[in-house]
Amino acid sequence: MANTMQFDLVSPERSLASLQVESVQIPGADGDMTAMPGHAPTLTSLRPGVVKVQSSEGEKSFVVTRGFAEISADAISVIAEQAHAGSEVTKADLEDVLAAARQAAQDATPEYRDAAEKFVADIVHLMENMD
Amino acid sequence: MPSLKDLKNRIESVKNTRKITKAMQMVAAAKLRRAQDAAEAARPYTERFNAVLGGLAASVGGSDSAPKLLSGTGSDQTHLLVVMTAERGLCGGFNSNIAKLARTKAQELIAAGKTVKIITVGKKGRDAIKRDLGDHFVAHVDLSDVKRVGYGDAQGIAADILTRFDAGEFDVATIFYSKFVNVVSQTPTAQQIIPAAIDAEEDAAGTLYDYEPSEEEILADLLPRGVATQIFAALLENGASEQGARMSAMDNATRNAGDMIDKLTIEFNRSRQAVITNELIEIISGAEAL
Numbered sequence: 336m337a338n339t340m341q342f343d344l345v346s347p348e349r350s351l352a353s354l355q356v357e358s359v360q361i362p363g364a365d366g367d368m369t370a371m372p373g374h375a376p377t378l379t380s381l382r383p384g385v386v387k388v389q390s391s392e393g394e395k396s397f398v399v400t401r402g403f404a405e406i407s408a409d410a411i412s413v414i415a416e417q418a419h420a421g422s423e424v425t426k427a428d429l430e431d432v433l434a435a436a437r438q439a440a441q442d443a444t445p446e447y448r449d450a451a452e453k454f455v456a457d458i459v460h461l462m463e464n465m466d
Numbered sequence: 467m468p469s470l471k472d473l474k475n476r477i478e479s480v481k482n483t484r485k486i487t488k489a490m491q492m493v494a495a496a497k498l499r500r501a502q503d504a505a506e507a508a509r510p511y512t513e514r515f516n517a518v519l520g521g522l523a524a525s526v527g528g529s530d531s532a533p534k535l536l537s538g539t540g541s542d543q544t545h546l547l548v549v550m551t552a553e554r555g556l557c558g559g560f561n562s563n564i565a566k567l568a569r570t571k572a573q574e575l576i577a578a579g580k581t582v583k584i585i586t587v588g589k590k591g592r593d594a595i596k597r598d599l600g601d602h603f604v605a606h607v608d609l610s611d612v613k614r615v616g617y618g619d620a621q622g623i624a625a626d627i628l629t630r631f632d633a634g635e636f637d638v639a640t641i642f643y644s645k646f647v648n649v650v651s652q653t654p655t656a657q658q659i660i661p662a663a664i665d666a667e668e669d670a671a672g673t674l675y676d677y678e679p680s681e682e683e684i685l686a687d688l689l690p691r692g693v694a695t696q697i698f699a700a701l702l703e704n705g706a707s708e709q710g711a712r713m714s715a716m717d718n719a720t721r722n723a724g725d726m727i728d729k730l731t732i733e734f735n736r737s738r739q740a741v742i743t744n745e746l747i748e749i750i751s752g753a754e755a756l
Contacts, residue, residue, distance in 0.1 A: 345511040347511045348616060368678075377675055377678060378684060380684050403518070403688065405675075414511060
């Protein structure tokens with residue numbers, strides 16, 4: 336079996352990465368998971384977090400907020416609503432997202448409030464881990 | 467017959483107009499390239515998103531528990547029309563074509579006894595259909611301060627539409643925008659976004675996925691985002707179409723101004739010749755009289 340797989344990271348405004356990788360760690364909605372070549376086909380939604388990519392050129396990381404990932408045996412596509420390369424993201428960017436999320440959590444109807452508050456918590460967690 | 471001075475002024479004025487239209491054409495050409503790049507950059511996301519959504523919808527769609535965004539509310543009494551046009555004019559038939567399509571559709575629906583609500587995006591479309599359908603307006607989105615449409619703008623519009631949908635304000639939503647074919651041709655298009663019109667194109671391989679969390683939860687999460695994605699794609703198409711339409715309109719205007727200058731110049735030369743001939747006749751007849 337091939338020991339690399341195709342990795343694509345796309346956001347609505349641009350395509351951020353497309354390369355051959357050895358493994359990818361993604362922040363799934365139910366917990367982090369690492370996908371390697373030959374992974375069972377999976378579709379998962381994402382929580383805000385860091386996507387870590389291990390390739391022959393070394394490790395790269397990307398910060399994503401919301402979105403989903405489609406994993407198959409030889410390819411993985413991360414389709415994120417917002418994505419930044421790990422090196423270029425700053426806390427200031429996330430502050431904006433956090434403020435918007437807090438507002439959304441306040442305005443949310445009861446049935447959506449849980450999800451909105453979890454989203455806020457995930458972002459806070461992500462920011463704490465950045466330093 | 468206009469005097470020489472008048473003709474000269476006309477020629478000068480048309481020349482100035484030509485300079486302006488030429489400049490507008492060049493600006494539109496530069497903006498068009500940027501708009502096309504933006505549309506190009508967004509394509510992978512839209513394609514993948516729709517592929518995943520299509521697959522999911524095909525597997526869940528049949529069941530009774532399918533979300534309302536996919537299966538509809540079960541009625542089609544109230545229609546929401548989202549009319550997306552430009553903030554600026556001087557782009558040929560771009561705005562009026564979209565407005566015309568939306569107006570025709572709205573009048574058909576009204577004639578069929580349906581309730582019609584309209585959200586306008588962009589000032590020009592609003593102005594164009596205000597007289598006939600002004601009573602049906604429920605909201606307006608102003609993008610005149612936005613230099614480059616971002617996904618955030620689309621999300622804002624989508625959030626507004628979804629809130630209205632959740633509140634039961636309408637059953638079916640359709641967006642009107644212009645599809646960019648090439649610089650000289652843009653097709654006004656109506657596209658239904660709620661309930662989601664997904665081409666139930668089954669994955670050839672029919673891959674069985676593991677879903678995390680459940681299939682239904684993912685679908686429920688994706689559908690609202692599908693609305694934003696479709697609106698974003700439409701905004702980008704519209705942006706490219708607008709610049710394309712403006713470019714060809716301004717190209718025409720520049721050419722027409724050139725033709726007009728040629729005609730006026732001939733007329734100017736003729737009148738000048740007539741004046742000279744007249745003066746000669748006067749001088750000669752004066753000399754002969756002596």
